[in-house]
Amino acid sequence: MENRTLLTDLYQLTMMAAYHESGKQDDIATFDLFIRKYPEDWGYLIAAGIEDAVDYATNISFSEDDISYLRDQGLFKDSFLDYLKDFKFHGEITAVPEGTPVAANTPLLRVTAPRSEAQLLETMLLNTVNFQTMIASKTSRVVNAAGLGKVVDFGLRRAQEKDAAMKGARAAYIGGAAATSNVAAGKEYGIPISGTMAHSFIMSFPTELEAFRAYADTFPDSPTLLIDTYDNIEGAKNAAIIGKELIEKGKRLGAVRLDSGDLTEISKDVRRILDENDLGYVRIVASSDLNEYKIDEMKRKGAKVNGFGVGTEMITAKPTAAISGVYKLVEDEAGHKIKLAPGKKTYPGKKQVYRVADENGNYTHDILALENEPSEGTPLLQPMVSDGQRLFQRRNLEDIREYSLKSVRKLPQKTRETRAKRYISVPSKGLQKIVDALTHKYTPETEIFLKTYAGGA
Amino acid sequence: MENRTLLTDLYQLTMMAAYHESGKQDDIATFDLFIRKYPEDWGYLIAAGIEDAVDYATNISFSEDDISYLRDQGLFKDSFLDYLKDFKFHGEITAVPEGTPVAANTPLLRVTAPRSEAQLLETMLLNTVNFQTMIASKTSRVVNAAGLGKVVDFGLRRAQEKDAAMKGARAAYIGGAAATSNVAAGKEYGIPISGTMAHSFIMSFPTELEAFRAYADTFPDSPTLLIDTYDNIEGAKNAAIIGKELIEKGKRLGAVRLDSGDLTEISKDVRRILDENDLGYVRIVASSDLNEYKIDEMKRKGAKVNGFGVGTEMITAKPTAAISGVYKLVEDEAGHKIKLAPGKKTYPGKKQVYRVADENGNYTHDILALENEPSEGTPLLQPMVSDGQRLFQRRNLEDIREYSLKSVRKLPQKTRETRAKRYISVPSKGLQKIVDALTHKYTPETEIFLKTYAGGA
Secondary structure, eight states, X not given: OOOOTTOSBHHHHHHHHHHHHHTXXXXXXXXXXXXXXXXXXXXXXXXXXXXXXXXXXXXXXXXXXXXXXXXXXXXXXXXXXXXXXXXXXXXXXXXXXXTOEEOTTSOSEEEEEXXXXXXHHHHHHXXXXXXXXXXXXXXXXXXXXXXXXXXXXXXXXXXXXXXXXXXXXXXXXXXXXXXXXXXXXXXXXXXXXXXXXXXXXXXXXXXXXXXXXXXXXXXXXXXXXXXXXXXXHHHHHHHHHHHHHHHXXXXXXXXXXXXXXXXXXXXXXXXXXXXXXXXXXXXXXXXXXXXXXXXXXXXXXXXXXXXXXXXXXXXXXXXXXXXXXXXXXXXXXXXXXXXXXXXXXXOOSSEEEEEEEOTTXXXXXXXXXXXXXXXXXXXXXXXXXETTEESSOOOOHHHHHHHHHHHHHTSOGGGGSSSOOOOOEEEOHHHHHHHHHHHHHSOTTOEEEOOOOTTOO | OOOOTTOSBHHHHHHHHHHHHHTOTTSEEEEEEEEOSOOTTOOOEEOOSHHHHHHHHTTOOOOHHHHHHHHHTTOSOHHHHHHHHTOOOOOEEEEOOTTOEEOTTSOSEEEEEEHHHHHHHHHHHHHHHHHHHHHHHHHHHHHHHHTTSEEEEOOGGGSSHHHHHHHHHHHHHHTTOOEESBHHHHHHHOOOBOOOOOHHHHHTSSSHHHHHHHHHHHOOSSOEEEOOSSOHHHHHHHHHHHHHHHHHTTOOOOEEXXXXXXXXXXXXXXXXXXXXXXXXXXXXXXXXXXXXHHHHXXXXXXXXXXXEEEOHHHHSOTTTOSOOEEEEEEEETTEEXXXXXXXXXXXXXXXXXXXXXXXXXOEEEEEEEEXXXXXXXXXXXXXXXXXXXXXXXXXXXXXXXXXXXXXXXTSOGGXXXXXXXXXXXXXXXXXXXXXXXXXXXXXXXXXXXXXXOTTOO
16 A cells, blocks of 8 residues: 555644644544535435545555655644654544445545544545545446446546546446456456557558458457448448458457447447348447437437447546535534534534335435434444554455445436436434534534534434 | 556557557557647647656556466467567657647647557557646646736645646646645645645634634744634634734734635735734635636636635646547558548648747747748757657756746737637648648548658648
């Protein structure tokens, strides 16, 4: 595990220095990490990055080199820098398991730790959980739209640098992508890899047919041919010629790929050409700036497409680009903390999230309750780290993906549509009582420091 | 330099395998990397990621582990895998220097190399140059809007994972950001770091004044105080109290930060309060989901703001999220290559970009000419790699930033506005002659394989 300790905002360190000097650094504080609201049309979120967040938290330490850099800034006193030398995380983290579908405005990770330790984690927890949750969720939307069609991550060239491509490929796989074009992600995570050829390959041979033949000679087992370089229809006919040549060798053409034009109409023509040539088993895959809306429309219009290569908009979640993950103080030794500003309301206290299901085991909603308050439903937040130690090994990626896909199928159908109804959490009676009391006591727009609220629930 | 060789799309490897088997792998081919079009309202781009692209290309090699992974895929023949063992890049790269403002649809990097080597580079060159160019360009827009106000990168928590935060902080600095909140980027690249406190810090003390005082005790040299946790006006008054206490200690309050509400109106009230307390030197900095449009409007309305902390929208270039960088075959041993599809036209051949200036040295436009065609203007594409070897050391980041800022000031004023007029390149006579001949000869929508066009220009 790479040391990411300095990957933090400077203000975490200046706050820690001030806590150190005020003797507040070891007060126990609880922070909730949650996504403030859904991007437009999204019906749920898939929590991802939890495993990386736990790795990050349990591996924090300042190297001599880090401390020497901080000393050179001329900002910090020696006593604080000395304190950083042996700094590690001693707190507890509870979180939903990687791949769990969750509601907005509902904690998916909670940190309880000495104040300075909890504070330091903020930036990198948000960085990791924000991005990976966004990509897993976006991919889940694309996969829902694609129905039985397979979705392949083609995003590497448009990803926001290397980590986004790697962690993004992994998050997309959790969200239901079937494969990735990213070879390094295939090697690192064991994700199936997928790929065929670019237009430049076709253009590197005198004719398209020669290009197809050279490719099929090299990859005779189920090759995919890109047929739109010159003309989709001629391309489909050339592919059919190759398909028949492969049959003579006891092999089968795997698929053709469309990458431009009116994909729906072209797919119907191409399907017909393939079928007329007894190549009914040859799949048609489509790419070209796809997203969930375009795929949804293609399906409605009867496109004959069996798979989708999705690049830019899945790996960057364009136009969303960032989700509104925040990390908020909800309790410390002095009591519950609440923020009442409109649109930025936070729920106070250490809480648990309960998932409520109907008689068929399908999820109806979540209840946000105080930690020790009895509630119907199944608790989602699970202990991940105790006294700074990881409680479980990282789970296998295939298991995470399977768990995630299975869980998504239990969400209300309307939350899984392209223009979705939102899956929600509601506060429990105990939590609502506290919120009401505080809401009446304080004006909105006010962020409140509270004395301990009598007895919690 | 980390090995990023497998960070490529699988299709680059399958194409290379087919080239290998067809004996085409060592044909010399030329590819142009360019940004197809400007995002809405953008007037120019700042090329960034060039230095990393050169590092990447000159360090390509497949490890035994990589080859073993590829063998396990059951796709590739041993002869191809053997060829990969000694694979390296032997080609040439010419590019604009890091930080150069460039036009859309104009090459900012060109690769001439044995076909398979040039092909393999595509994915990672695009990944790196796309992202870094996008962030440098976006930041330049924010910096233009901010005028004399300093812009600080606050994006780490919303960046698309670690590399995006690191390379993004560097690109933002090239684009004119004055500092970053990202401590690791400060350490790695020598970028000034900046930061103060969060609302949770204020909430961790019984009163705001006590929180301010604790912070100023720890950081008495020009501290910045966040004044909006409860109420901006009361916050400003409390900051003024601390400002006076600091004077008694021979110190000065540095700044106050606003993070919510109508920043323009609040800034005027806060300025007045500070001035009435003889704290005219205390700066006002603003943050809260800022972008170039909001900053532009604040300036127009007379906001009294001296600095801007910009997070999400600068580090992700939201809503753009990805720019349209492509890498296109423009020439090989068989001749020029052109693509004529509407909106996707490529200029054929090995080219040079010439920058034309007026009598005052200000840039008017660029000319895209054939490589050996005489042209007015100064050539922008410079040799960076020859026979697979880097020709220059990486340049110092401060020099790159200074060069970039100086170059941007020479662009037409209208290209630097928030809703900008676009800086353009035009084809030379020689290039246009080829394009015309090809355009008349072939129908649009066609991607063309051409025999060598007689004699070029």
